[in-house]
Amino acid sequence: MEYSTTQQRIAAIGHQPALKKSTFVIALAIFGVFSVLAGMISLATWITLSSGAAMPGLADAMLIDAVYEFILGALIFASSRAFAKGKMLSVWIYAASILLDSLYNIVTGYPLNYVFVGFGLLLIWQILRFRGRLDLA
16 A cells, blocks of 8 residues: 555645744734834823923823833844844843833832733743754754
8 A cells, every 4th residue: 555645745744834034023023013112102192292281291191101111112123133133132121121111110100010910921931942953953
């Protein structure tokens, strides 16, 4: 009995890459875009509140939020760029953004962003788990 056609199909399926580096890069870039958009919204709110000067304390908080969101977005974009170049540094940069987000939320009294933390830890775990397949150095 000859299994040549079955073996060829199994071999073709076995050689397909299970993970694509571009998927991780796109996921990080999307998170970076959302963070920068949040920063833009905070900046626009700060401009609106500071022009009326009705609530200067709230305006100052919005400016701090805007700066924080821009820094967080920059960290995530830097992580995405390092990951696209195949550098293991991307994991450390992304972990720093998760740590910065958690510390900022604790200091300001906001609730922790469990979606960001959960997705981030999942992403880091997957990157470390499949480091060899993703060609990270």
